[in-house]
Amino acid sequence: MAKMKLYYSPGSPYARKVRVLAMETGLDRKIEMVNVVVSPIVPNADVDMHNPIGKIPALAVKGMNLFDSPVICEYLDSQHKGRKLLPRKGRERWVALRLQAMADGPGSSMPRSSRATRARSGRRTSTGPTGSRARPRRSRACSPNSRPRPSR
Numbered sequence: 001m002a003k004m005k006l007y008y009s010p011g012s013p014y015a016r017k018v019r020v021l022a023m024e025t026g027l028d029r030k031i032e033m034v035n036v037v038v039s040p041i042v043p044n045a046d047v048d049m050h051n052p053i054g055k056i057p058a059l060a061v062k063g064m065n066l067f068d069s070p071v072i073c074e075y076l077d078s079q080h081k082g083r084k085l086l087p088r089k090g091r092e093r094w095v096a097l098r099l100q101a102m103a104d105g106p107g108s109s110m111p112r113s114s115r116a117t118r119a120r121s122g123r124r125t126s127t128g129p130t131g132s133r134a135r136p137r138r139s140r141a142c143s144p145n146s147r148p149r150p151s152r
């Protein structure tokens with residue numbers, strides 16, 4: 001079977017969620033990990049080829065491009081015979097989906113189009129301590145060097 005390809009960035013919480021699921025289910029051995037740089041203002045042609053919205057994670061599999069981490073997680077969870085991380089039904093399913101929504105929380109911010117528009121126009125999108133013109137707001141959770149916060 002041809003390897004699946006996952007377009008990801010180490011700092012992306014969405015991609016991290018997919019990678020954790022892949023590791024927990026043993027599917028990581030079947031996935032080629034493609035580390036990419038994405039930004040709302042500088043398009044990445046490679047990523048755009050696999051996701052018209054230009055975001056990661058994106059999974060190329062069997063001639064199909066899957067994107068949006070919940071979709072990719074559901075797909076991968078359907079591709080192994082072990083214990084399901086996203087149970088198909090019952091209370092366990094809703095608890096798992098709720099947990100997934102919580103994992104997505106830190107990365108969510110304003111839509112790509114408005115972030116890009118603000119970035120291009122140079123409009124301030126957040127106020128820094130000096131009051132100087134801030135760089136376009138980007139979710140810290142998505143920045144390339146971010147790491148998950150230690151649990152309290």
Ligand SMILES: N[C@@H](CCC(=O)N[C@@H](CS)C(=O)NCC(=O)O)C(=O)O
Binds near residue numbers: 013038040054055112
């Ligand atoms: N709902 C999407 C969100 C993905 C997302 O926002 N990814 C960020 C990286 S953390 C991204 O690709 N940003 C690039 C951009 O906004 O152009 C998912 O769950 O996969």
